[in-house]
Amino acid sequence: LSLKGKRLDFYERVDTYVNVNNTIPELSRFTACIDLTFIDDNSSYWTAFSYITNNTLPERENIHLGLAGDHQQLIVYNLGKTFYIPYHLTPFQWHTVCLIWDGVKGTLEIFLNKQRILVVMDRPQNLTSNGMLALGNSLKNRDSQDKNVPSFPGSLYYFQLWDHILESEEFMKCLDGNVVSWEEDVWLVNKIIPTVDRRLRCFVS
Amino acid sequence: LSLKGKRLDFYERVDTYVNVNNTIPELSRFTACIDLTFIDDNSSYWTAFSYITNNTLPERENIHLGLAGDHQQLIVYNLGKTFYIPYHLTPFQWHTVCLIWDGVKGTLEIFLNKQRILVVMDRPQNLTSNGMLALGNSLKNRDSQDKNVPSFPGSLYYFQLWDHILESEEFMKCLDGNVVSWEEDVWLVNKIIPTVDRRLRCFVS
Numbered sequence: 001l002s003l004k005g006k007r008l009d010f011y012e013r014v015d016t017y018v019n020v021n022n023t024i025p026e027l028s029r030f031t032a033c034i035d036l037t038f039i040d041d042n043s044s045y046w047t048a049f050s051y052i053t054n055n056t057l058p059e060r061e062n063i064h065l066g067l068a069g070d071h072q073q074l075i076v077y078n079l080g081k082t083f084y085i086p087y088h089l090t091p092f093q094w095h096t097v098c099l100i101w102d103g104v105k106g107t108l109e110i111f112l113n114k115q116r117i118l119v120v121m122d123r124p125q126n127l128t129s130n131g132m133l134a135l136g137n138s139l140k141n142r143d144s145q146d147k148n149v150p151s152f153p154g155s156l157y158y159f160q161l162w163d164h165i166l167e168s169e170e171f172m173k174c175l176d177g178n179v180v181s182w183e184e185d186v187w188l189v190n191k192i193i194p195t196v197d198r199r200l201r202c203f204v205s
Numbered sequence: 206l207s208l209k210g211k212r213l214d215f216y217e218r219v220d221t222y223v224n225v226n227n228t229i230p231e232l233s234r235f236t237a238c239i240d241l242t243f244i245d246d247n248s249s250y251w252t253a254f255s256y257i258t259n260n261t262l263p264e265r266e267n268i269h270l271g272l273a274g275d276h277q278q279l280i281v282y283n284l285g286k287t288f289y290i291p292y293h294l295t296p297f298q299w300h301t302v303c304l305i306w307d308g309v310k311g312t313l314e315i316f317l318n319k320q321r322i323l324v325v326m327d328r329p330q331n332l333t334s335n336g337m338l339a340l341g342n343s344l345k346n347r348d349s350q351d352k353n354v355p356s357f358p359g360s361l362y363y364f365q366l367w368d369h370i371l372e373s374e375e376f377m378k379c380l381d382g383n384v385v386s387w388e389e390d391v392w393l394v395n396k397i398i399p400t401v402d403r404r405l406r407c408f409v410s
């Protein structure tokens with residue numbers, strides 16, 4: 001279904017996740033953004049989104065792309081690397097996190113709201129295709145998902161994925177991802193009812 | 206010569222650098238620390254230390270290990286990756302930066318004073334041996350050093366390099382590196398006179 005104008009209230013409900021039914025292609029460049037808000041201030045490990053691909057590497061690296069964290073740090077998974085960035089996200093307000101990868105140059109930029117919080121220069125690499133994208137939970141073990149894992153401790157909104165690099169001024173505009181878009185009819189929602197919320201940024205766009 | 210009890214006042218003097226005359230071995234684990242203080246608040250690109258190895262990759266990656274920055278960010282070079290971390294280091298006071306690499310796990314930790322400011326999980330890799338270590342400047346082009354490059358905009362002190370991982374409580378103790386030590390007679394000083402300074406931490410140790 002389309003999630004236009006709706007937020008997803010996970011609220012740590014167990015065995016709750018949302019995924020997309022379209023295929024993610026191999027991407028040499030991408031921008032991935034999501035809006036998140038927390039309902040408490042002492043969260044243990046949470047996942048905002050995770051993109052899992054098949055590979056034979058140790059479990060950590062199965063999260064080919066993802067945004068996670070706890071109450072004191074953001075954890076970004078990008079193409080085999082994991083970054084732990086000390087950051088406390090204030091609860092009860094929306095934050096936008098964007099990951100921008102230029103796989104031709106090998107450059108990763110991480111933005112929190114409009115502020116760049118890390119840049120990494122690495123080697124050229126593409127995002128692997130045909131993986132599984134999920135919001136609110138990490139489906140690391142597809143066949144044996146721990147059904148007692150709490151989902152995201154708050155709400156998620158406006159996940160977008162583009163196959164190119166957006167400038168920082170563009171993040172906060174109401175633009176639809178051209179690979180995955182919040183308002184496209186691609187979302188499969190499990191044990192959660194999307195909530196219409198007229199106060200959301202980009203409610204009307 | 207030994208730099209025990211002495212700081213190095215680079216003060217942006219051009220064509221000024223300091224290096225060591227011992228050979229750096231291949232290291233699967235290391236801890237590298239340095240103390241730095243700035244004499245102004247708007248520095249353009251500076252280098253605290255750089256370790257350059259021979260390789261055929263693009264120039265950026267010749268800095269196999271290093272600490273650099275400008276007035277608004279730290280720049281850490283580690284084994285082919287470059288990290289740009291927004292951080293403003295207050296001038297006129299000493300700061301200690303430590304880089305800790307566990308090349309068996311593939312984990313980098315960056316500490317500023319006693320605070321961990323970034324953790325990166327990457328793939329296992331060793332520090333290449335037989336490179337050239339310099340303080341206060343980056344000797345990227347050994348044969349054609351730009352002689353008008355300003356050196357570090359302040360003073361440097363207490364560079365230490367160990368072949369193992371130190372815990373954060375150990376950084377601020379007065380421990381000598383077992384690969385490179387500040388007080389060993391290994392330093393070659395070019396166009397700079399080390400300054401005795403009794404207020405330095407670890408002046409007597």
Ligand SMILES: [Mg+2]
Nearest residue numbers: 174176183205
């Ligand atoms: Mg729209």
Ligand SMILES: [Mg+2]
Nearest residue numbers: 379381388410
């Ligand atoms: Mg000593």
